[in-house]
Amino acid sequence: MKTLMGYLAGLLFGLGLAIGGMTDPTRVLNFLDIFGDWDPTLMFVLGGAVVTTFIGYRLVLRRSQPLFAQAFQLPTRRDLDARLIGGAALFGVGWGLSGYCPGPAFASFAGLTAPLIAMLLAMIGGWWLAKRFSGSH
Amino acid sequence: MDIGASLSGLLGGILIGLSAVWLMGSLGRISGVSGILSGLLLERPRGDSAWRLAFLLGLVSGPMVLILLGGELGNVADAPDEVIGAPAGGVGLMVIAGLLVGVGTGIGSGCTSGHGVCGLARLSPRSLVATLTFLGVAMATVFIMRHLLGG
Numbered sequence: 320m321k322t323l324m325g326y327l328a329g330l331l332f333g334l335g336l337a338i339g340g341m342t343d344p345t346r347v348l349n350f351l352d353i354f355g356d357w358d359p360t361l362m363f364v365l366g367g368a369v370v371t372t373f374i375g376y377r378l379v380l381r382r383s384q385p386l387f388a389q390a391f392q393l394p395t396r397r398d399l400d401a402r403l404i405g406g407a408a409l410f411g412v413g414w415g416l417s418g419y420c421p422g423p424a425f426a427s428f429a430g431l432t433a434p435l436i437a438m439l440l441a442m443i444g445g446w447w448l449a450k451r452f453s454g455s456h
Numbered sequence: 457m458d459i460g461a462s463l464s465g466l467l468g469g470i471l472i473g474l475s476a477v478w479l480m481g482s483l484g485r486i487s488g489v490s491g492i493l494s495g496l497l498l499e500r501p502r503g504d505s506a507w508r509l510a511f512l513l514g515l516v517s518g519p520m521v522l523i524l525l526g527g528e529l530g531n532v533a534d535a536p537d538e539v540i541g542a543p544a545g546g547v548g549l550m551v552i553a554g555l556l557v558g559v560g561t562g563i564g565s566g567c568t569s570g571h572g573v574c575g576l577a578r579l580s581p582r583s584l585v586a587t588l589t590f591l592g593v594a595m596a597t598v599f600i601m602r603h604l605l606g607g
Contacts, residue, residue, distance in 0.1 A: 324482035325507030326514040331475035332487065332569075333518020339468020340461060340531030342519055343541030349533065351591075351598040358533065360458070360465040365572060367469020368476070372577035375477030385484035392484050393578070394565075399585055406564020407571070411590035413556030415597025418544045420568040421561060422489040424554075428516045429523055430540030438543070438550040438557075445558015446494040453563050 320387050333426045339364035342427045344418025351415055402453065464531045476574050483507060488570020489515070490561035560590070 340346045340360045349358035384390055414420050417438060419427075424438050476487040485492075485507075495501060496508035522529045522539045530539035543550060561567040564586055566575065571590075575583020 321483060321507045322510045324478070325510035328475045328479040328482070328487065329511035329514020329516075330518050330521075331471050331478060331514075332489075332511075333515040334521065335468040335471030335473075335475060335518070336515075337468070337519040337522050337539050338471060338529055338531055339465045340533070341468070342530075342539060343532040344544040345541050346461075346531070346533045348544055348598055351594050352602055353595055354599055354603055358458075358461075360461045360531070363462050363465030364469040364472070365568075367466045368472040368573045369469075369576045371470045371473025372476045372573055375473060376480060376574075376577055379477055379481040382481075385480065386482045388482075388484040390484055391480065392486070394486070394575075394580065394582075397581055399582060402563050403565065403582055403586055404589055406560045406562065407586040407589035408560070408593045409556050410560030410564055410567060411593025412597050413553040413558075413560060414568075414590060415594035416545070416556070416601065417550055417553035419550075419553065419557065420489075421493065421557065422515065422567070422569050424557075425489065425493065425512065426515050426519050427540045429520045430542075432543055434543035434545060434547050434550040437547040438554040441551045441554025442558040443494075443497055445555045445560070446490070446562045447498055447558075448555075449559045449562020450494070450498055 324387055332422065335364075335368070336423050336426045339367075341420075341423040342430075344423075347418040347420075347423070348415075351418075406449075461531055461533070464529075468531065472569070472573060473577075476569075476577070479511075480574075486570055486574045488566050488574060490567040491565070491570055494558075494562060564590075 350361035479487045519539050527537035532538035532541040571583040571586040
């Protein structure tokens with residue numbers, strides 16, 4: 320049952336990314352290009368996702384536990400540190416160079432090309448490096 | 457402004473939100489793609505890997521469903537029947553970008569989904585700072601690449 324729930328969540332996520340236009344790196348880069356021919360599409364994607372999640376989380380987290388697991392696993396840290404900000408900045412450079420963040424990069428698997436394979440393998444390598452040299456993830 | 461693309465964007469965003477709510481309601485987990493997949497690929501935690509693999513398969517099959525339906529629901533700029541857009545550069549650029557995305561989301565504990573969607577929805581100050589940082593840096597990167605270097 321946990322596996323089925325995970326699949327359905329991934330399916331909805333993949334459908335949302337593709338319908339929203341996030342599986343098109345050009346659209347993503349045109350959104351990030353605020354001094355060029357700006358494409359607002361991603362603002363609607365992010366806005367729709369955040370508002371839906373904000374409302375839905377409030378309904379779901381009223382329950383004492385999830386339907387198919389023992390407990391909700393929510394991050395508890397609230398402090399800001401150099402790792403958070405430095406990591407986000409490095410990610411921003413990579414996102415701005417490629418137009419791929421992790422979700423859309425994997426979701427684009429059906430349109431596999433050599434550059435996409437390079438992106439996915441390098442990303443996994445990056446995760447390995449981060450884990451190897453900084454302990455926890 | 458392309459109204460159709462914007463409406464599709466909104467619908468896509470709502471689906472992503474529903475996915476996040478679904479995963480929290482059923483398994484109690486944050487829908488952070490970098491965390492779910494790096495955990496699956498690098499740690500393979502016992503009893504906690506099957507749903508991650510299933511999530512990955514679902515993530516890949518979502519766009520495949522749209523392709524099988526003929527592609528009209530895709531949202532690639534200037535290509536009405538396409539679902540997946542072409543990469544924005546060659547293998548060399550993607551290796552650099554991929555490493556940066558991997559290392560950055562690894563040490564920064566999240567990406568656009570974990571910080572940008574789930575974290576903002578939880579009003580997490582860490583996620584707000586992370587999201588503003590990666591959005592700002594990505595915009596600056598595109599500005600440098602397109603307008604200063606003229607690539």
